[in-house]
Amino acid sequence: MSGICDMTSILVAQDAPPLLLHVLRLADTALVLGHRLSEWTGRAPMLEEELALANAALDYIGQARSLYDYAARLDGRGRTEDDLAYLRDTPDWRCWLIAELPNGDFAHSVLRQFLVAAALQPYWRALAASRDATLAAIAAKAEKEAAYHLRHAGEWVIRLGDGTDESHRRMTEALEDLWPYTGEMFEADAVEAALVAEGVAPDPLALRPAWEAMVARVLAEATLDLPAPCAWMQSGGRRGVHTEHLGHLLAVMQHLPRSYPGAVW
């Protein structure tokens, strides 16, 4: 017997150890954003950017694989990285909301790349000094990838913002749409607090000034107005409360392994 009917979803409990939950948050953001970037394949505005976006997608998916592999070991129930990626339902995903938003136009995609990479690159750099050797090794590799994502996306933000009337308008719209999703990248709850106290993970709030400085510098060069600080920011992804978009993404991403359990190439 095979098929959807005998494929049971798995769950990682909300009261799982902080390290496991934190690794899952990182992994989920990486995989969901990697999947979004992969959706550009065949649709990018030019060949060079098609390859650039696919390269970044593979970087993120590679980071996700390392993190899921570690999460599976921390979980210790015999689940694999694939189980964690393909058998969890929407409420059990802990990615940042900004990662799951649809790609939109190239302006939206490239601005998201910039805003996220500007947060992740200093995060990975700090995490590379983690007392957890596995996390430190994953972070050291990811930091180099994020540095490139930041440069690539930042250069585009500058050129599109300070480009034509249309490209400036599109970047302005993208900034208005995405800005309320940036607050979540610096949230910390009891999970992070526990890891910060142990020297396992950096405090996201401490990394925020570096992000703000990078964003301010690039937006100024892009002749884009820095949005006013929002009184209210979108939040919820890290604890499983998502936009309506994540379910559709997971339906596409999980369809094959759930329909054909154990399928191999």
Added chain:
Amino acid sequence: MTEAAMPLWEVFIRARAGLSHRHVGSVHAPDAAMALLAARDTYTRRGEGLSIWVVPSAAIAASDPADRDALFEPTASKPYRHPTFYEVPDDVGHM
């Protein structure tokens, strides 16, 4: 996307220290900085390079194919320019 906004750049990659940069292809990009990134993403996906040069395609002066006979034909009758008339001693090995 116009050619003026996205001009063509020729890409040269050095595979290893000590080798020279070799032409590998071209990319479209708005300026030199972006051309370097586009070249990185297009031509170094499999560890091909340690260094990239990009040059505006418009900056390359090329010989005219119509001049081929005048430029290159005369060398065909000068085989003595090839070092094929020397006996290489066995001791020299690969050369």
